[in-house]
Amino acid sequence: MARPQNPSVFQRVEAMPIITVFVLLLVLFMYLSPEVFLRPYQYTTFLSMLPPIVLIAVGLTFIIGAGEIDLCFPAIIGFSGFVFAFIFQAGPQALVAELGLSAESWWASPGAAELIRWTALPAALLAGIVIGFINGVLVAKIGIPSFIATLGTQFFWYGMATVLSGGRSYALRGAEESSVWAVLVGRPFASSSIDWVTQIPIQAFWTLIIVVVMWFILNRHRFGEHALFIGDSNAVARVVGIDVDREKIKLFTLMGFLAAIAAVFLTLENKNYFGNQGQGYLLICIASVLIGGTSIFGGRATIIGTVFGAFIIAMVEPGLVAAGLTGAWVNTARGLIFLIAIVFYLYVDEPQRRSAFFTRLVGNRAFGR
Amino acid sequence: MPESALKPAAGRAEFESIVRLENVQKYFGAVQALRDVNLRIGRNEIVGLIGDNGAGKSTLIKVMTGVMPPSSGRIFVRDREIDLSDYSVRMAHDLSIETVYQDRSLADKQPLWRNFFVGRQITNRFGFINIKEEKRIADQILKGAIGFRSSGITVDSTVANLSGGERQGIAIGRAMHYDADLIILDEPTVALAVAEVRKVLDFVRRIKESGRACIYIEHNLAHVHEVADRLVILDRGHVVSEIKPKDMSVIELTEYLISIQHKT
Ligand SMILES: Nc1ncnc2c1ncn2[C@@H]1O[C@H](COP(=O)(O)OP(=O)(O)OP(=O)(O)O)[C@@H](O)[C@H]1O
Numbered sequence A: 001m002a003r004p005q006n007p008s009v010f011q012r013v014e015a016m017p018i019i020t021v022f023v024l025l026l027v028l029f030m031y032l033s034p035e036v037f038l039r040p041y042q043y044t045t046f047l048s049m050l051p052p053i054v055l056i057a058v059g060l061t062f063i064i065g066a067g068e069i070d071l072c073f074p075a076i077i078g079f080s081g082f083v084f085a086f087i088f089q090a091g092p093q094a095l096v097a098e099l100g101l102s103a104e105s106w107w108a109s110p111g112a113a114e115l116i117r118w119t120a121l122p123a124a125l126l127a128g129i130v131i132g133f134i135n136g137v138l139v140a141k142i143g144i145p146s147f148i149a150t151l152g153t154q155f156f157w158y159g160m161a162t163v164l165s166g167g168r169s170y171a172l173r174g175a176e177e178s179s180v181w182a183v184l185v186g187r188p189f190a191s192s193s194i195d196w197v198t199q200i201p202i203q204a205f206w207t208l209i210i211v212v213v214m215w216f217i218l219n220r221h222r223f224g225e226h227a228l229f230i231g232d233s234n235a236v237a238r239v240v241g242i243d244v245d246r247e248k249i250k251l252f253t254l255m256g257f258l259a260a261i262a263a264v265f266l267t268l269e270n271k272n273y274f275g276n277q278g279q280g281y282l283l284i285c286i287a288s289v290l291i292g293g294t295s296i297f298g299g300r301a302t303i304i305g306t307v308f309g310a311f312i313i314a315m316v317e318p319g320l321v322a323a324g325l326t327g328a329w330v331n332t333a334r335g336l337i338f339l340i341a342i343v344f345y346l347y348v349d350e351p352q353r354r355s356a357f358f359t360r361l362v363g364n365r366a367f368g369r
Numbered sequence B: 001m002p003e004s005a006l007k008p009a010a011g012r013a014e015f016e017s018i019v020r021l022e023n024v025q026k027y028f029g030a031v032q033a034l035r036d037v038n039l040r041i042g043r044n045e046i047v048g049l050i051g052d053n054g055a056g057k058s059t060l061i062k063v064m065t066g067v068m069p070p071s072s073g074r075i076f077v078r079d080r081e082i083d084l085s086d087y088s089v090r091m092a093h094d095l096s097i098e099t100v101y102q103d104r105s106l107a108d109k110q111p112l113w114r115n116f117f118v119g120r121q122i123t124n125r126f127g128f129i130n131i132k133e134e135k136r137i138a139d140q141i142l143k144g145a146i147g148f149r150s151s152g153i154t155v156d157s158t159v160a161n162l163s164g165g166e167r168q169g170i171a172i173g174r175a176m177h178y179d180a181d182l183i184i185l186d187e188p189t190v191a192l193a194v195a196e197v198r199k200v201l202d203f204v205r206r207i208k209e210s211g212r213a214c215i216y217i218e219h220n221l222a223h224v225h226e227v228a229d230r231l232v233i234l235d236r237g238h239v240v241s242e243i244k245p246k247d248m249s250v251i252e253l254t255e256y257l258i259s260i261q262h263k264t
């Protein structure tokens, strides 16, 4: 049996094909529109815009690597975003009014208001965790295919957010005066003398830390290994002693948690909550994961690929617009990149699938596995 | 039960049978896959499990190894009753019971070293895997127990690139490494060439020589007849008879099995 003795660079370095594509695209855009891509402002914009997308895509990398899908995360951006915005904006006054406290009580002081604003963070995260946990139970214990289960919960939680918010949006006016804003989405180098440095957003650092931790969990932790074995084959995973149901519940819970962090970053960065926030993220996030090289059949997943996938998806818009095309072309281009990537991975990385495909094409059903 | 001189006795408590099933039933909805199964596996015997497709052989060993619980009945391991509410594959592993399935033992897209250790990884107390150590031991198993010295297979090879015989070798080597007292083989020779089948049969004999027990599921009667001490025949979920290979030739056995299937 012939097998390659020395794996090429493409196989040895994680996500090498997509990193190459990223560099080529970047060089192309730099050549076509140097006034945008050779100046730092486009990149600081990426750093404030990408964290929610990257966080969700990283969670999806685990889910898709485990052979499942989650369509509920846009609704977590909606619902957790609502929970956060409501407590952050209305919480301080509501508490004082609700309990009938006097204006002199400590609870009416600015310090107490700040404390209440901070509780918005754990509340929003808890909401995401609970939603994710419920998704996991529906998939693992009740046995609903994840595509259907999470489609249903997406409807439900968007509906819930609309009911509870009464369809209102919340503008978080004056949010940047709160320490919550400074810590989560502030500009830590605002006092720098270099203009673009002042614009570096702190959520980019938080996101980087989370991504690194998630990389270690996927590649070095028992949990990540279990996710990939489950994605490879549920039957094998059971036989080697993995508690498949429990790990799936954990996977969806993790997804809910990461989507909730994304919701907080997005809501605070925009200083606004609106009813259908997150809806534009569904395709972008799934595309980031699959362009990055995580297998649509499960069993193989790459966090680094996902991050570069997200960058490529994000780069398309300023790239095309700066090159003189209208914004209408953006999604067409994204769709094209997405499809090319899927076909590429199918043919390069999955030789068994490839031969199965040709077998089907030829119509010889007895051959192939 | 003859005493085995080869048994590495140190640290192993005395017991009469490694596994015993009492009145085990298994339903899949309305389908009854196992009916009133009573079965005893001694500590150093090779038991051949034979029967038609769908007779319930695979189901029987899944129930025995904690993959799925029986609908009712009792399971004893080393003469001690198992609490079925928390019996699991992991617990079966802890009780030194290992299974090699024809096609479900290895994950295709994962490297060999992960396949060796998944389910019982070497980790620190936070659950992070000691990759170096796992690869080192996997390499030893590969070169030692399995003998893949020169074939270009390394611990980083993915399973998808291996031949059927190589896969069985890996799965069997893994079972040996974990020093099982009972090794269960579910049709390990399916789709293997003659030379590879020989290797598997030699391995089955080695299980016996090292003082362990083995349950060997096989459709090829000549193969089981050759190595088994006792043959258990399963028909539509029922244990219909037990036969000593020395009392019946392969041809008589074949005719006997056909006669069972024609009964209703
Ligand atoms: N997970 C399951 N769900 C429903 N029915 C099942 C399941 N597993 C097995 N069965 C049924 O139980 C019966 C016994 O199946 P089993 O796989 O144990 O047979 P077997 O003796 O191993 O057959 P083979 O020789 O073909 O491997 C069959 O009727 C099968 O359809």
Ligand SMILES: [Mg+2]
Binding pocket: B057, B058, B059, B186
């Ligand atoms: Mg079977």
